Amino acid sequence: MTLDRWLSRIPIDSPSAFMKQVPTIIGFAIAAVIAAVPNGVPVTNGPLFIAGIALVAVATVLALVVPWGRLHPEWAVVIPVLSLFAVGLLRLGTGSAASPFAVLTLLPFVWIATEAGRINILIAALGTFVVLIAPIVVDGVGHTAGDVVRAFFSPVIYLIVAIVINEIAHRMRIQLAAAREASEQQQQLLAQAVQAQDELVLNEARLKTANRLIQSIWNAVTEQSVIGTDLDGLIDVWNPGAEKMFGITEKEVLDAKHRIVDFHLDSELSDRLQDMDARFTTVASTDEFSALVDTVRAGSADVRDWTYVRPDGKRVSVQVAATPRLDENGHRVGFIFVATDMTQAREFARLKDEFVGLISHELRTPLSSILGYLELMRDDEESPLSEEQQQYLSVAERNAHRLLRLVGDLLFTAQVESGRFPLDLKDVELGGVVSASVESARPVAANSGVTLVGDVPESPVELRADPLRLGQAVDNLISNAVKFTPSGGTVTVSLRCEGEQAVIAVTDTGIGIPAVELSQLSQRFFRASTATRNAVPGVGLGLSITKAIVTAHGGRLDIASEEGVGTSISIVLPVETPRPVVDAIPRAEVAP
Template sequence: MSSRVAGLGGAPPTGADSRWTRTVHPVHWIRQMAQDPTSVAGRQVMLFAVYAVSQLMFLVPGVTADDLITVLVAGALMVLTTAAALLVDWEARSPRAAIVIPVASMVAVGLLRTGTGGATSLFSILLLLAAVSLGAEPGRAPVVIGVPLLVVIYLLPAASDPGALANGQWVRVIFTPLAVGLAILLVNEWTSRLRARLRIVEHLQQRQAELLTRAQERSAAAQEATERLRTSQERLRESDDQMRSIIDAVTEQSIIGTDLTGRIDVFNAGAEKLLGYTAAEMLGRGYITDLHIREELRQARIDEQAKPPAEEASARMDRGLPADLETLVANARRGEALVREWRKIRADGSTVPVLVAATPRYGPEHRIEGFLFVATDMTHAHEQAALKDQFVNLISHELRTPLSSIVGYLELIGDDPDAPLSATQQRHLATVERNADRLLRLVGDLLFAAQVQSGRFHLDRRTVEIGAVVRAALDTAAPGAAAKSLELTSSCDPCVIRLTADPVRLGQAVDNLLSNAVKFSRVGGQVLVRVTVETPRRELPRVRVSITDAGVGIPADELPNLFSHFFRSSTATRKAIPGVGLGLSITKAIAIAHGGDVEVSSVAGEGTTFSVWLPAEDLATEDVLPEPVDPDAETAVDRPARA
């Protein structure tokens, strides 16, 4: 059903094709003609109205019908044609099929003209109206059909009265249809152009409606996005307020936030309490580097340059920042947290030791937009550590004196020629001496650990041949390795390596690592000691001593704690391997004091490799294998003091 008539009457009748019929309702007709008077139904109703009014002419005296039957047939045809125009949905069927209506109307008017006198009929003018209605149909068919149809209509009177063409009436039969045909052509052209314009207008209206709908949709989407943005802003504001209240509630830790240039934009109550500055003094004015000691930052940069190549290259990334700020945030710029102890400057000029965790601050697009520094006052911790060191130092000294006396008297008892001991007594005395030596070494380790923590131990640097240090360590570990049927092997490249180091402390470090390798190796296994020289790019040469065992290994989650004081791995405690957990921490302290470090790699159940590397400024090497060292002969390296 046409969009112009849908919903204007009742439901469409059932049992018929809805394309052909529409609801008969007066309101529907009125609305349709008001909306589109050029439609088939609209034109037909107007023509029918004129036709009906013209029938009143029969009431005028002297106006009669020559052929009443023809007049009645014409009226019936006009009524049926009008009914068909109103009841049939011609546009749904085919717009071109609607030409039947004006053609039938012309036939009805032609019959009326024939029945009322033909050429002298008063109703001939109605033919012009019917022809105009026909010309309003689309296409050129109205012109093609209209002119011949008019000729036929003008010839109808001659069918009953041959004399109707007398006196030049045949000229009218030809000329009048041509003139009316020209009128049909003009009307057809005008209505075609009007339809084209209407189509353009309808297209523009449709486009306007689409644009309006799209604009409304976009407006609704924009309003929704605005509402979401407003809600997000409110939530962000609430979250920011909540975060600020949480930060301000932290009074025992200093929380300082900065932008990418180091300018302070967060300064909590804990920072005010720790440093003595107010937030008003620091926010937007102060820089994080103003709170640090310049010399301490400079020394940190020097330490960074001594790292292995990969770490050193990452630590010195050129970010276009001041060197002091880059020292503080190098790790944070890589998205990593850096926990390190610094000394910060208070408002009164004094300094306070703090443990600082520096982390990056990310923006909405997960880009670093600043840094966060959380600092904890370490003053009390340092005081506790100092008291502990004093206690350990005191106890160690108090134990060392009687132990030295005990060891001395044991040697006197064993060497007294006037009172020789029996074999049983000698075994007992050897056990006592062994445990006394073990206790004396433990006391020595405790003293050295205390010196390491306080930073008071001294290095006696001299020229050292690394091969001699390794051979001495192998000699020391040989009895323990023999007891477990272990194979001790070593390799060197080059074989003679000399550098400046403390031979006693370096020998102690290698002893500790080799002793651990023997203790943690399975019976019948192998321990490999390898000495190499590395030359990193743009770095000083380095000497590396690696000790590899095929023992029980170390769980990966325990590796970060491996060099802590008194830490023992779960494999050591589970297998009851003797030790107190000081050897590795002492070894690492010795390596760091030399400017190097200790590295470890391990797979639980397969084995472990410890590597000590030292920078060698005055390295000297020879590709000559030294003569084997007699285990009973005096080595070139003094052993660490045990007393």
């Protein structure tokens, strides 16, 4: 068996105790050799000599086989104590007090003194005292006074030495523990530094990739101008879209230190400032830049139509979305203005409105003629129609009236899009308008199996308004509610006063509208997905007309709906209605 294989069998928990025992083993081996050689140290008591050798052998075996690492550290002192007693036996067996092997006492003594704990000082001192006093006790007589003095004086010296050794060992253990802890912390810091370095390299690569992506996107945005400013409106960001829109490069803009108001119409900024001063009368706005960012400063994004002025004097109609620029701490450091050129879109809308208006005018004349001739045929007494012909005539007449109403709606929406349509304001009792609309819709509701409930207060609700247009708005809401409510459902029309506002609410138990579509309901020709899915007839003009009428009266339209539950639409009107919009279109052209 090789030495390496033999050492591999040593339990991993005991090498520390065994290694501390090695010096004692070597010392005893040398003593045994000296005692065995001729003319060496004579063995005066063979049994005690052998007992000492045997005891140190037992201590060595215990150092090897006992798992001291699993026991309390204080138990390990058993090995040097046994070795110390073995030295005493060896000394008694080789001349007692005259034995030259008393020096071996230092080996287990130092081991005991270096162990943690102050109790080991006493153990080392007492053990040494026992070893040194043993010859005097065993021999009894034949010792000089000097031997006795040494036997008692030496342990005191050993005690002092044990105190010094224990303290030095204690301090060394503290320093070793601190060094080990510092080493572990250093290893942890090194590992963290390596990890941080790896993450830094990875983040740097990601940052470069993100920067390239952002730069690519930034260069690709050529259809919208993106202009960034500081808190005072000085331009510091100018994208390729802005270069295309204004015909001026970023370098030219930044070198000239342009402010964004330099590219706006002064008249529009002045009008906006006047509107702000009218709403906030406590502070007059003098900074033109405030006209662009007052809403953003209040914490909301602002989308508004403006007119940009190019350096060559050309004007560009744009829709601008203004938002704040934030730093890494979330503090506002400037503003971003994203503008979309609306010139073509507005021209297209104008042409579309002109086309709708033209078609409406062109259709009204033949439809009126058709209705006139249908009425003549119905009233012709010389050639009366049969009952079947009368039925056919009624269908044609009903559909002609339907087309005429549709043409009127188209013409009205064209007037709304142009920004002007006539209002004939007068003192109106709103309860009468609502009641009339409810009574007009009762036959249709009854035919559809829908219960129509009117809730109008007895006290009059008066305001200045156009009764014809308000009636048209209420009719549209009730008609929609009945159409979108299945048989057996209920439509409730109520009128109430809330402070200085009158509220007309039309609530149904119909099919409802998806929440994502509520914001689009007032757009022309828009129809909710629930309407198309359930094949409810209509063209999507009713709500847009209603909203235009309500807005012209200075009110608003509130819509709440839940799919499968029902819809509630409220007309909110101020008691004091603003002056009517200027009539730019002949009243005779407005369809009833």
